[in-house]
Amino acid sequence: MKYTESQLEQAFISLLETEGYRYINGKELTRTSNQEVLIKDDLRTFLLNRYPDLEEIELESLVNELAFQSASDLYESNKYICKLLADGFIFKRNNPSKKDLHIRFIDIKDISKNSFKIVNQLEIQGTELRIPDLILYINGIPVVVFEFKTAIEEEITIFKAYEQLTNRYKRDIPELLKYNVFCVISDGVNNKSGTVFSPYEFYYGWNKITGDEKKALTGIETTTSIVHGMLHQKRLVDIIHHFVLFPDTSKNELKILARYPQYYAANKLYQNILKHRKPEGDGKGGTYFGATGCGKSYTMLYLSRLLMRSTDFASPTIIIISDRTDLDDQLSKDFTNAKDFIGDENIINIESRADLRSRLRGRESGGVFLTTVQKFAEDSEILSDRTNIICISGEAHRSQVNLDLKVKIDDEKGVTKSYGFAKYLHDSLPNATYVGFTGTPIDKTLEVFGDVVDQYTMFESVNDEITVRLVYEGRAAKVNLDYNKVQEIENYYENAVAEGASEYHVEASQKAIAKMEVVLGDSDRIKAIAKDFIEHYEGRLQENATVAGKVMFVCASRGIAYKLYQEILALRPSWGEVVLPDGLTEKEQREIKPIERIKMVMTRNKDDKKELWDLLGNKEERKELDRQFKQIKSNFKIAIVVDMWLTGFDVPFLDTIYIDKPLQTHNLIQTISRVNRKYEGKDRGLVVDYIGIKKNLNKALGMFNNQTADDDFEDIKQA
Numbered sequence: 001m002k003y004t005e006s007q008l009e010q011a012f013i014s015l016l017e018t019e020g021y022r023y024i025n026g027k028e029l030t031r032t033s034n035q036e037v038l039i040k041d042d043l044r045t046f047l048l049n050r051y052p053d054l055e056e057i058e059l060e061s062l063v064n065e066l067a068f069q070s071a072s073d074l075y076e077s078n079k080y081i082c083k084l085l086a087d088g089f090i091f092k093r094n095n096p097s098k099k100d101l102h103i104r105f106i107d108i109k110d111i112s113k114n115s116f117k118i119v120n121q122l123e124i125q126g127t128e129l130r131i132p133d134l135i136l137y138i139n140g141i142p143v144v145v146f147e148f149k150t151a152i153e154e155e156i157t158i159f160k161a162y163e164q165l166t167n168r169y170k171r172d173i174p175e176l177l178k179y180n181v182f183c184v185i186s187d188g189v190n191n192k193s194g195t196v197f198s199p200y201e202f203y204y205g206w207n208k209i210t211g212d213e214k215k216a217l218t219g220i221e222t223t224t225s226i227v228h229g230m231l232h233q234k235r236l237v238d239i240i241h242h243f244v245l246f247p248d249t250s251k252n253e254l255k256i257l258a259r260y261p262q263y264y265a266a267n268k269l270y271q272n273i274l275k276h277r278k279p280e281g282d283g284k285g286g287t288y289f290g291a292t293g294c295g296k297s298y299t300m301l302y303l304s305r306l307l308m309r310s311t312d313f314a315s316p317t318i319i320i321i322s323d324r325t326d327l328d329d330q331l332s333k334d335f336t337n338a339k340d341f342i343g344d345e346n347i348i349n350i351e352s353r354a355d356l357r358s359r360l361r362g363r364e365s366g367g368v369f370l371t372t373v374q375k376f377a378e379d380s381e382i383l384s385d386r387t388n389i390i391c392i393s394g395e396a397h398r399s400q401v402n403l404d405l406k407v408k409i410d411d412e413k414g415v416t417k418s419y420g421f422a423k424y425l426h427d428s429l430p431n432a433t434y435v436g437f438t439g440t441p442i443d444k445t446l447e448v449f450g451d452v453v454d455q456y457t458m459f460e461s462v463n464d465e466i467t468v469r470l471v472y473e474g475r476a477a478k479v480n481l482d483y484n485k486v487q488e489i490e491n492y493y494e495n496a497v498a499e500g501a502s503e504y505h506v507e508a509s510q511k512a513i514a515k516m517e518v519v520l521g522d523s524d525r526i527k528a529i530a531k532d533f534i535e536h537y538e539g540r541l542q543e544n545a546t547v548a549g550k551v552m553f554v555c556a557s558r559g560i561a562y563k564l565y566q567e568i569l570a571l572r573p574s575w576g577e578v579v580l581p582d583g584l585t586e587k588e589q590r591e592i593k594p595i596e597r598i599k600m601v602m603t604r605n606k607d608d609k610k611e612l613w614d615l616l617g618n619k620e621e622r623k624e625l626d627r628q629f630k631q632i633k634s635n636f637k638i639a640i641v642v643d644m645w646l647t648g649f650d651v652p653f654l655d656t657i658y659i660d661k662p663l664q665t666h667n668l669i670q671t672i673s674r675v676n677r678k679y680e681g682k683d684r685g686l687v688v689d690y691i692g693i694k695k696n697l698n699k700a701l702g703m704f705n706n707q708t709a710d711d712d713f714e715d716i717k718q719a
Contacts, residue, residue: 003188008148009120009133015227016118026122034125037176038067042115042140051101058094062103071174075197075253078178079246086241106138108241111234114138126173143181143240150187161185162200170196181240182257184226191222193230195255201678204259206230207464211264216460229260242305247337258302261456262295266302268454269435274312276450277433278387284450285435291458292439292673293467297334300392300437304368307390308343315365321373322394330648331394332370344368353378360384376424389432439669467676470685472715476692479528521560529690530567533658536688547653547682549637552645552674556661558602561640562612565600579635592631598638601625601645646671652679660690665700668693
């Protein structure tokens with residue numbers, strides 16, 4: 001069914017009335033002028049009920065704390081007001097003998113003490129007269145603005161509603177938007193919410209009502225899920241209280257509204273930690289399984305805020321653990337820039353185990369410490385036996401679940417034994433509660449962190465437009481690979497690794513790698529791949545099928561990567577020339593360096609030949625490659641990799657990945673997820689397969705999605 005705008009407005013009003021909102025026509029509101037957007041009587045009533053002994057002059061001063069914020073710097077005022085709504089503030093009394101009050105403009109404990117209204121037809125005079133479709137008020141404060149567009153006229157889309165809010169209203173009636181927590185745009189079929197500072201791509205649906213539904217709602221049903229889910233009074237107050245993130249400092253007006261998977265996951269994990277924390281519980285706080293690219297680091301931030309500001313936990317110490325340095329960089333940027341949000345000044349990157357020990361010593365509560373699991377293996381002395389420590393682990397499936405003995409067989413050194421990191425973790429913090437975040441759960445994860453408390457699959461993430469769909473293209477047949485040989489390699493991998501499932505986790509011996517080098521590194525085969533890759537890559541450039549021409553090529557070993565690099569350059573020598581693109585702005589000229597089109601990204605090995613050694617560069621130079629690849633206009637377009645950049649490396653405009661490496665389950669999922677990020681003009685990520693990963697892909701997607709690849713993947717059929 002198609003709605004007109006007024007029918008849609010009526011439908012929303014009726015639905016909101018069932019949620020307990022009182023409807024008022026804007027024409028009936030008493031206001032001193034049509035420039036006024038606060039319903040001051042409601043605000044005064046709420047404040048007097050809550051703080052009965054306020055003097056008249058104090059009451060006015062509290063109302064003005066909101067009303068007098070200038071709308072000329074909209075971002076700063078909005079940040080200040082949203083913080084007042086979320087956290088309240090300490091108010092000094094007029095009479096010095098009375099004690100300070102902690103003022104809240106919204107009652108977060110007893111929802112029924114607030115007044116909830118929806119108002120339409122409210123004329124607002126700013127630089128122009130504007131009439132927003134619908135405004136949602138709590139205690140006289142206009143916290144949500146709705147804009148509706150009809151689905152009847154083809155050329156009018158909800159993007160128009162977005163533009164109206166973020167261009168017209170922002171310019172003409174900023175007085176209304178300085179109070180705004182978020183906006184809702186709808187045409188009856190597409191229902192999305194976002195902030196007035198968010199780009200359109202970051203407006204999302206709220207597609208579950210309680211968070212326990214097996215399947216997200218779609219289409220017309222998302223009208224009910226946004227109203228009964230997101231705008232349910234208790235949840236709305238909770239969102240205003242805990243789920244709107246302003247970084248401490250932001251160059252580009254960043255304001256992040258939680259999406260429904262983040263909201264439900266953070267709340268469920270919080271409840272589960274409460275239930276399982278030591279000494280009463282078993283310390284298994286639960287596992288969250290979220291598709292790669294669905295914003296897990298923000299879910300961690302929201303969870304940290306819930307824990308840190310909760311009266312149940314009395315300011316716990318939170319330790320965030322990742323098992324690689326690049327995730328750490330991203331996480332530490334997000335966390336150290338959210339001190340105000342989390343509510344703790346001490347958010348610190350840990351240098352070493354000794355550093356963590358000295359910071360935990362003598363500390364009874366508080367603090368957020370970011371570290372890598374590798375730093376834990378420096379010794380096994382106890383770090384702290386406190387129970388109010390919560391460990392949140394970034395990529396729970398990788399190194400943090402090996403409680404077992406690990407045996408490494410090396411042709412030169414013989415057999416070496418070591419324990420997995422998780423053992424060090426548990427020995428160091430015996431009474432902590434552990435929570436695992438993972439994109440790819442394996443049985444071992446559950447032993448350490450406890451059951452999956454909530455999950456969000458790749459399939460859901462594509463449906464909700466949080467990530468783009470992946471398209472599979474098999475090209476193994478073009479490079480004449482002997483399938484029996486591939487099978488041999490596969491079998492070896494399966495037996496040796498059995499991914500975290502075997503008691504003695506045997507790492508690939510030199511012999512197997514040598515064997516693989518012979519098959520995959522065959523010179524004729526590499527020549528064929530180089531030729532086919534160039535044809536395919538240049539074809540996509542000519543068809544404008546790629547956003548920025550950025551691709552990643554995953555090779556099975558360093559030796560093979562180097563051979564491929566040389567073969568490609570033999571056919572396209574110009575790709576090895578150092579070039580600075582034309583037409584750069586002044587800022588871009590400072591950031592973008594002259595560079596070749598194709599580079600290998602891998603660490604040096606002490607036995608490398610001089611030419612290879614020089615090509616690879618040191619750690620600093622690799623960091624620079626990382627920065628250049630992330631510049632959309634940089635000449636660096638083709639990254640040949642083996643292990644680096646396959647996890648946690650986010651380049652939203654990367655849209656093609658070529659795979660010539662046997663990959664299993666979670667490594668495979670992580671790798672293909674490099675191309676699933678959203679970017680303007682990008683509607684899919686392409687996975688090009690030179691080795692035959694389709695079978696493994698089906699298996700992996702089945703494990704993590706309860707789907708097969710057919711649900712997640714389109715297959716470009718081979719001509």
